[in-house]
Amino acid sequence: MSIVDTPVNILLVDDLEENLIALEALLANEDVVCLKARSGEEALELLLVHDVALALLDVQMPTMDGFQLAEFMRGNVNARDIPLIFLTAGSADSPRRFRGYEAGAVDFIQKPIEADILRSKARVFIELYRRKLQILTQRDALEVYANTLRQADQRKNEFIAILGHELRNPIMALNAGFKLLEKTDDPARQQALHERMKVQTHHLSRLIEDLLDVARIDKGKISLKPQAVSLQDIVQSAVDIATPKMQAGDHTLTVSTPDQTVWMYGDFTRMSQIVSNLLTNAAKYTPTKGKVHLEATACEDHVTIAVQDNGIGIAPHARNHIFDLFAQSKGPDARAGDGLGIGLALVKKLVEMHHGSIEVHSEGTGKGSCFTVRLPVQNPQA
Numbered sequence: 235m236s237i238v239d240t241p242v243n244i245l246l247v248d249d250l251e252e253n254l255i256a257l258e259a260l261l262a263n264e265d266v267v268c269l270k271a272r273s274g275e276e277a278l279e280l281l282l283v284h285d286v287a288l289a290l291l292d293v294q295m296p297t298m299d300g301f302q303l304a305e306f307m308r309g310n311v312n313a314r315d316i317p318l319i320f321l322t323a324g325s326a327d328s329p330r331r332f333r334g335y336e337a338g339a340v341d342f343i344q345k346p347i348e349a350d351i352l353r354s355k356a357r358v359f360i361e362l363y364r365r366k367l368q369i370l371t372q373r374d375a376l377e378v379y380a381n382t383l384r385q386a387d388q389r390k391n392e393f394i395a396i397l398g399h400e401l402r403n404p405i406m407a408l409n410a411g412f413k414l415l416e417k418t419d420d421p422a423r424q425q426a427l428h429e430r431m432k433v434q435t436h437h438l439s440r441l442i443e444d445l446l447d448v449a450r451i452d453k454g455k456i457s458l459k460p461q462a463v464s465l466q467d468i469v470q471s472a473v474d475i476a477t478p479k480m481q482a483g484d485h486t487l488t489v490s491t492p493d494q495t496v497w498m499y500g501d502f503t504r505m506s507q508i509v510s511n512l513l514t515n516a517a518k519y520t521p522t523k524g525k526v527h528l529e530a531t532a533c534e535d536h537v538t539i540a541v542q543d544n545g546i547g548i549a550p551h552a553r554n555h556i557f558d559l560f561a562q563s564k565g566p567d568a569r570a571g572d573g574l575g576i577g578l579a580l581v582k583k584l585v586e587m588h589h590g591s592i593e594v595h596s597e598g599t600g601k602g603s604c605f606t607v608r609l610p611v612q613n614p615q616a
């Protein structure tokens with residue numbers, strides 16, 4: 235039940251019990267609860283704990299009369315805006331009315347009360363109160379929404395800044411390469427420069443492919459080309475892709491796969507992308523001469539591929555968001571700055587498109603990480 239559908243309170247204040255009972259009989263129903271007070275003091279106590287849509291105040295009461303109670307209510311932040319209707323027994327002459335309106339009355343009703351008039355007046359205020367609640371609820375929802383948008387905007391701006399950096403580095407390296415090429419006639423030197431420029435071009439196109447993949451997945455535009463593939467071939471292809479990064483970090487990569495060929499059903503390129511991404515991350519986030527181990531196992535209905543490194547590890551608070559788009563946690567060295575924070579988000583989406591799951595385990599910063607992917611062996615739709 236939303237706050238807008240919950241019953242609304244009306245405050246009835248009269249020193250005579252029978253009047254309170256009569257008013258309640260007129261006004262209470264499944265949507266309206268009547269809070270009854272025999273004195274101004276009792277009314278103020280009720281107002282401390284209840285929100286009220288309307289107050290009906292008897293003018294003549296011993297100790298604190300209706301006008302005095304109204305003045306107290308006007309001085310109270312929580313009760314200040316409650317509409318007040320005064321119930322008067324005698325004729326409400328002008329000076330009395332004036333005092334009532336000064337105290338915040340919106341209306342006077344003469345006793346004996348005409349039931350229909352009271353009911354329809356009360357209905358108007360109840361409706362106004364409900365609208366107010368509705369507006370407040372919508373305002374809160376809008377605030378949450380605006381906050382989410384603000385955060386997304388901030389993350390987008392940060393992302394654009396990182397993207398600028400990431401694109402500038404290989405472009406600067408390519409520029410420098412062109413300039414050096416112009417200055418040399420030595421074929422061996424030219425060959426070396428070509429090789430270095432090829433690496434930068436590859437890095438650039440990898441970045442752009444990842445960006446396009448994220449956009450395509452978001453729009454549901456990536457379609458898999460599933461076929462029978464062997465687990466061993468997927469692992470081999472991923473190892474081939476990650477080898478330059480492993481070598482650059484002087485890491486030792488060990489791989490263990492089942493002896494028997496394990497057949498799976500999936501998109502070979504995407505599956506290999508999943509595993510190679512985990513391997514290149516392991517290389518990237520492990521200090522030089524690290525150890526990376528890939529363990530692939532199979533059981534009847536699924537395979538498990540675990541990539542374990544002894545690198546910088548992941549702090550507990552960062553683990554919850556590591557698969558979010560643009561998530562990057564700052565490592566102890568400059569490594570976190572190198573990347574866009576889209577690789578793992580992409581990996582997770584690709585794993586899910588294959589009806590699998592991925593999880594990360596790390597004992598904490600400096601204690602290495604292990605990413606474990608589970609994929610079904612058979613076509614889950616078969």
Ligand code: ADP
Pocket residue numbers: 515516519543545546547548556561562563564565570572573574575576577578579602603
């Ligand atoms: P990127 O590497 O481009 O920053 P990813 O989505 O691949 O983006 O990774 C997100 C973040 O997860 C990285 O910035 C890094 O902080 C953390 N991370 C990923 N893999 C590892 C790992 N093997 N060890 C430690 N941290 C990792």
